[in-house]
Each structure stands twice: as structure tokens, then as C-alpha cells.
Amino acid sequence: xxxxxxxxxxxxxxxxxxxxxxxxxxxxAEVARMWTGGRGGLPVREKAVPGLDEDTATIAIEAARNAxxxxxxxxxxxxxxxxxxxxxxxxxxxTSTIVAEALGAVPYVQAGDWEFACKAGTEAMQAAIGFVGSxxxxxxxxxxxxxxxxxPGDALEYTAAAGGAAFIIGPAEGALAVIQGSLSYVTDTPDxxxxxxxxxxxxxxxxxxxxxxxxxxxxxxKALMAEMGTKPEDYRYAVFHQPNLKxxxxxxxxxxxxxxxxxxxxxxxxxxxxxxxxxxxxxxxILDEAQPGDRILMVSFGSGAGSDAFDIRxxxxxxxxxxxxxxxxxYIARRVEVDYGMYARLRGKLKNA
Amino acid sequence: MRVAGxxxxxxxxxxxxxxxxxxxxxxxxxxxxxxxECGKPAATxxxxxxxxxxxxxxxxxxxxxxxxQYRPYLLALVKxxxxxxxxxxxxxxxxxEVSIGMPVEMVTRRLTEEGEEGLILYGYKFRPLVRxxxx
Numbered sequence: 001x002x003x004x005x006x007x008x009x010x011x012x013x014x015x016x017x018x019x020x021x022x023x024x025x026x027x028x029a030e031v032a033r034m035w036t037g038g039r040g041g042l043p044v045r046e047k048a049v050p051g052l053d054e055d056t057a058t059i060a061i062e063a064a065r066n067a068x069x070x071x072x073x074x075x076x077x078x079x080x081x082x083x084x085x086x087x088x089x090x091x092x093x094x095t096s097t098i099v100a101e102a103l104g105a106v107p108y109v110q111a112g113d114w115e116f117a118c119k120a121g122t123e124a125m126q127a128a129i130g131f132v133g134s135x136x137x138x139x140x141x142x143x144x145x146x147x148x149x150x151x152p153g154d155a156l157e158y159t160a161a162a163g164g165a166a167f168i169i170g171p172a173e174g175a176l177a178v179i180q181g182s183l184s185y186v187t188d189t190p191d192x193x194x195x196x197x198x199x200x201x202x203x204x205x206x207x208x209x210x211x212x213x214x215x216x217x218x219x220x221x222k223a224l225m226a227e228m229g230t231k232p233e234d235y236r237y238a239v240f241h242q243p244n245l246k247x248x249x250x251x252x253x254x255x256x257x258x259x260x261x262x263x264x265x266x267x268x269x270x271x272x273x274x275x276x277x278x279x280x281x282x283x284x285x286i287l288d289e290a291q292p293g294d295r296i297l298m299v300s301f302g303s304g305a306g307s308d309a310f311d312i313r314x315x316x317x318x319x320x321x322x323x324x325x326x327x328x329x330x331y332i333a334r335r336v337e338v339d340y341g342m343y344a345r346l347r348g349k350l351k352n353a
Numbered sequence: 354m355r356v357a358g359x360x361x362x363x364x365x366x367x368x369x370x371x372x373x374x375x376x377x378x379x380x381x382x383x384x385x386x387x388x389x390e391c392g393k394p395a396a397t398x399x400x401x402x403x404x405x406x407x408x409x410x411x412x413x414x415x416x417x418x419x420x421x422q423y424r425p426y427l428l429a430l431v432k433x434x435x436x437x438x439x440x441x442x443x444x445x446x447x448x449x450e451v452s453i454g455m456p457v458e459m460v461t462r463r464l465t466e467e468g469e470e471g472l473i474l475y476g477y478k479f480r481p482l483v484r485x486x487x488x
Contacts, residue, residue, distance in 0.1 A: 099364055102475070104368050
């Protein structure tokens with residue numbers, strides 16, 4: 001049986017990481033007040049909303065600066081900057097060149113924008129593993145960032161949030177965490193999409209669950225653990241794509257993970273679904289707390305559909321470098337609540353404004 | 354549209370790149386050809402740290418064209434730790450939280466956009482230090 005593991009020829013790891021979450025929060029109760037008379041269950045407590053001057057590029061830039069601060073490398077050493085998002089500010093013109101210029105990483109750098117619904121960032125991470133793992137480059141940056149939009153009144157309006165995370169992939173030597181293995185599990189499953197030019201996405205309602213989210217995440221996680229010869233109890237932490245509070249907790253239970261393993265990276269209740277940032281921002285919160293030797297399982301999910309699974313082991317280097325940038329919890333803590341009216345303004349939903 | 358003009362300013366706006374005078378070592382922002390301190394030519398690029406303090410500030414309620422969508426917003430003179438004072442918006446902060454001397458850090462944000470089909474302009478703004486805000 002051939003292996004499905006994506007194995008680079010040289011060992012690679014995470015040299016630096018950084019997150020960013022905007023400060024505004026829309027409580028889910030506000031969305032319910034507007035559309036259901038306040039009745040019905042809420043999928044999260046609240047979600048992060050970008051300020052008027054924020055978008056995927058500005059979120060990516062701040063997360064990337066934090067990653068550089070922790071990596072302690074010259075931005076000129078980066079050979080790739082890849083931004084995964086489904087809310088790139090331009091339809092045509094790369095977000096990644098704006099980020100590269102802002103970091104001082106131009107001009108000898110590969111730049112590109114990635115799109116695969118909510119797993120564009122982890123897709124870029126696997127590509128970065130290949131870029132560094134083949135020795136084409138010593139450092140490559142992958143970013144997952146979004147300012148996701150939900151149609152007013154739609155179920156996604158409760159959760160579609162803003163935030164992002166950046167990772168610098170480099171040689172395992174000197175890394176804060178070593179990436180021990182990863183694989184991708186992809187099928188053509190139309191659970192969620194947005195046509196070109198459409199402002200809001202469409203989705204297959206309950207179809208987004210079993211055949212999409214649960215099938216792809218459990219398949220990728222089980223395949224990776226089989227390849228690595230690991231069991232759930234071998235991991236100190238697990239983090240999954242988190243579109244709401246229910247799905248990641250249920251998928252964790254299906255796979256045999258306990259709340260002690262997944263609660264550190266489970267941020268969706270406080271910041272909502274940051275789409276391309278979702279699992280990656282969760283990973284940054286874990287790295288903020290993890291100890292050397294801890295093993296982490298990360299599994300993303302992108303509609304359309306697919307999952308990327310990663311087996312990561314934290315090294316001693318984390319202790320001296322993680323305080324070189326604000327922690328993910330610092331961003332979550334600077335919370336400013338907004339009502340639906342201010343939310344409508346911040347998200348450009350007011351006509352003739 | 355002033356594509357070329359915006360393009361020339363990208364380093365200033367995105368990385369706070371100014372100059373340092375090769376003669377008297379004065380750090381300069383914005384960059385200029387002649388050092389205002391010693392009058393000698395200055396053209397050596399110098400990237401500022403982005404840390405500074407609020408020197409003065411005001412709230413803009415009647416903004417100029419292309420900034421109406423942000424009103425009201427805070428405009429400040431920020432004294433960079435290297436010395437120069439520049440004009441920039443403050444962001445992620447409410448007027449009652451701002452005080453003269455408050456430490457701030459540079460962030461890159463949207464400055465404005467040239468209509469729905471035009472360029473989006475990014476550049477520096479300043480905000481209270483994240484860690485201080487949550488402490």
C-alpha cells in the first residue's frame with residue numbers, strides 16, 4: 001500500500017507564528033434579536049468583526065509581522081509569501097504582494113494568493129513544507145486570513161468572522177515546532193460555494209455536515225494517524241476547523257479526543273469562524289501555551305471539499321521566542337462589543353452610506 | 354487616478370521608510386532630498402520602528418473627500434521614538450481613551466479607496482499597544 005503522507009526530503013518545522021483578531025465583537029444574540037425574535041439556539045457566543053479600515057490584507061500583514069517577530073529572521077530571507085483567503089480585497093491583484101511589500105520581503109520572493117474555501121491557508125502551509133522541504137527555499141510564509149460575509153438573516157451570519165494567522169515554515173533545526181507529517185484528503189463535494197461576482201455564499205444547509213465536514217475531517221485525521229502510527233491519546237492538543245461550537249466538538253469525540261485536548265484551540269465561541277484562519281488561529285493559541293515535547297494534531301476543512309491534517313511536535317525553542325509578539329488571547333481580550341446597527345455599518349451593508 | 358503617485362509612496366506608507374541624514378545622522382520622515390537639520394543632501398533609506406507617542410490629537414467630524422466613510426475618526430501628531438513627528442490617523446481606539454503622551458504602535462490599514470472599482474490604498478495608522486490595552 002503506497003503511503004499518502006506528504007513527506008519532504010528534509011525535515012521542516014514552524015520557525016515563527018502569529019495571529020491577528022480584530023477587536024469588534026457581534027454577539028450572536030444580536031443576530032437572533034434581528035431575525036428570529038431572539039428565539040432559537042446560538043451556534044457561538046459572538047464573532048470578531050473587522051473595523052472599517054481592516055480587510056484580509058491588513059489582517060494578514062499584522063499576523064505576518066507577529067510571525068516574523070517570533071521567527072527572528074530577516075524578512076529578506078523569505079522566498080515565498082502565500083495568502084489563503086476567500087475574501088481577498090481584489091478579484092484580480094494579489095494580496096500577497098501587498099503583504100510582501102509591507103514586511104520588507106520584496107523583491108526576491110514568490111508571492112501568490114490561494115483559495116480553497118476555509119482551508120486555503122493550510123493548503124499554502126503544505127506547499128510551504130514542500131518549498132522548504134525540497135531545499136528550494138529556507139523560509140516560506142503561509143497565511144490564512146478572512147473577513148467572511150454572511151447574508152443578512154442566513155445561518156452563517158451568526159458565525160462568519162474575521163481574523164487570521166501566519167506561519168513561517170523553515171528547516172526543522174531552529175524551529176519552534178517540527179512538522180512530523182501531513183496529508184490532504186479531497187473530493188468534489190459541493191457543500192458551500194460562492195459564484196464569481198456574488199456578494200454572499202450559498203450552502204447546502206445540512207449537507208455541510210455529514211458528507212462534507214465530518215467525512216473529510218475524520219478521513220484525513222484517521223489516515224494521518226494510521227500513517228504516523230499514533231492514537232488520539234498520543235496528542236497533547238488537537239485543533240479542527242471550527243465553523244460553530246458543535247461541529248469541532250462532535251468531530252473530536254468521533255475521533256476519540258477529549259475536551260482537555262481540544263479546548264485550548266477551540267476559539268470559535270469567542271471569535272466566530274475566521275474561515276481560512278479558523279484552524280490556524282486555533283493552532284496559534286495552542287502554541288502560545290504548549291510545552292516542549294507536546295504533540296499537536298491539526299485538521300482543517302475547506303468546503304468543496306477537503307481537509308489537511310498535520311502532526312506537529314513542539315520544541316524547546318518555543319519558550320524563548322513566543323513572547324516576542326502578542327499572544328492570540330491578547331487580541332481576543334481587547335473586545336469591543338457592537339450592536340447590529342454598527343455591525344451593518346462596519347460590514348458595508350448600509351446603502352448610500 | 355494617480356497610480357504612479359501612490360506607487361512611489363508605497364515604502365513610506367507600508368513600512369515607514371524614511372531617511373537618515375548621512376552628515377548629521379538625523380532620522381527624517383517623510384523622506385526628502387535635503388536634511389532640514391543641517392541642510393546637506395539626505396538620501397539614505399531608514400526604516401522606522403513604528404513605536405511612538407501621541408504628541409497631539411483631534412477628532413475629525415467633517416472629513417475631506419474620500420474619508421467620509423470613516424467619520425468620526427481620530428487624527429494625531431505622533432512623535433516617533435527616533436524623533437520625527439508625523440500626522441496619522443489613530444485606529445482601534447475611542448476618543449476618550451486617548452491622551453497626550455500615550456504610547457502607540459504603527460499598524461497597516463486601509464487609508465481609503467478610489468471608488469468601488471479603483472485602487473485600495475493602504476498605509477500607516479497608529480493604535481495603543483495591544484498588550485497595554487488588555488493589561
